[in-house]
Amino acid sequence: IVILPTAEDVAEYGTQLFIRQLTEKPQSVLGLATGSTPLALYRLLISACQQQEVSFAKAKTFNLDEYLGLSADHPQSYRYFMQQHLFDAIDILPANTAVPDGCAADPVAACQQFEQQIADAGGIDLQLLGLGRNGHIGFNEPSSGLRSRTRIKTLTPATIADNARFFAPGEYQPHLSITMGIGTILDARKVLLLATGANKAGAVKAMIEGPLTASCPASALQLHQQAVVVLDEAAAAEL
Numbered sequence: 001i002v003i004l005p006t007a008e009d010v011a012e013y014g015t016q017l018f019i020r021q022l023t024e025k026p027q028s029v030l031g032l033a034t035g036s037t038p039l040a041l042y043r044l045l046i047s048a049c050q051q052q053e054v055s056f057a058k059a060k061t062f063n064l065d066e067y068l069g070l071s072a073d074h075p076q077s078y079r080y081f082m083q084q085h086l087f088d089a090i091d092i093l094p095a096n097t098a099v100p101d102g103c104a105a106d107p108v109a110a111c112q113q114f115e116q117q118i119a120d121a122g123g124i125d126l127q128l129l130g131l132g133r134n135g136h137i138g139f140n141e142p143s144s145g146l147r148s149r150t151r152i153k154t155l156t157p158a159t160i161a162d163n164a165r166f167f168a169p170g171e172y173q174p175h176l177s178i179t180m181g182i183g184t185i186l187d188a189r190k191v192l193l194l195a196t197g198a199n200k201a202g203a204v205k206a207m208i209e210g211p212l213t214a215s216c217p218a219s220a221l222q223l224h225q226q227a228v229v230v231l232d233e234a235a236a237a238e239l
C-alpha cells in the first residue's frame with residue numbers, strides 16, 4: 001500500500017512502475033483499465049513514449065472490460081477510449097492490443113477466446129486496475145465469483161449511475177458488459193491498483209481492511225502476492 005499526497009503523485013508512481021516493467025521486459029503483456037483514474041497515467045506514458053523513455057513496440061495489451069453492445073467506433077466504448085487516450089499516441093502495434101469485443105456475434109464464445117488469447121500471450125505480466133465505488137474491479141460487480149473468468153456481467157444500478165456521466169442525456173447506456181474475471185485478474189504476475197479521491201475511501205477501506213468477500217470484489221487482491229495499491233491521501237482517508 002503506497003499513500004501519496006495527490007492524484008498526480010499516484011499517476012507518476014504508476015507510470016514509473018510501467019516504465020520499469022517495459023524496460024526490464026520490452027515484450028511485456030500489459031493488462032489495461034479504463035475509467036477516469038488511469039487517464040493521468042496514460043498521459044504520462046504517452047509523453048514518456050514520445051520522449052523515447054519507453055517503447056510499446058514489443059508489448060501486448062489486454063483490456064479488462066467492454067460494454068456489451070457497443071462497437072469499437074462508439075465514443076462510449078472502451079475500445080474507443082483506449083484508442084483516444086493511449087493507443088493512437090504510442091508506438092504499439094494495433095494487432096497487439098486486445099479489448100473484449102462488445103459486438104461479437106457469439107459473446108460467450110468471445111469470452112472464452114479472450115481467455116485463450118491471454119494464455120497464448122503467456123499470461124499478463126502487469127495488470128492495471130481502477131476501483132469502483134462499490135468495490136468492483138473491471139466490471140466484476142459485488143457477488144462476482146472470486147475465481148471467475150472472462151464472462152458477461154450485469155452492471156449494478158450503482159455502477160450504471162456512476163458511469164452515466166460519460167453518456168449524453170437520453171443516450172443508450174448498456175447494462176451488460178464483458179469483463180475479465182477475478183480469477184483472470186489474480187493470474188496476472190503483478191497487479192497495480194490506483195484509487196484517488198474521497199469518493200473511493202469506503203471501497204479502499206473494504207478492499208484492504210475488510211474481509212475477503214465477493215461483496216467487495218477488490219478484496220480478492222488480498223490473495224495476490226504482488227499487488228501494489230497506490231492511493232492519494234483522500235482515498236486513503238478511512239484506513
Ligand code: GLP
Nearest residue numbers: 034035036037130131132138139
Ligand atoms: C468502471 C470500469 C472500471 C473502473 C471503475 C472506476 O466501471 N469498468 O474498470 O476502474 O469504473 O472508474 P473511475 O476510475 O472513473 O472512478
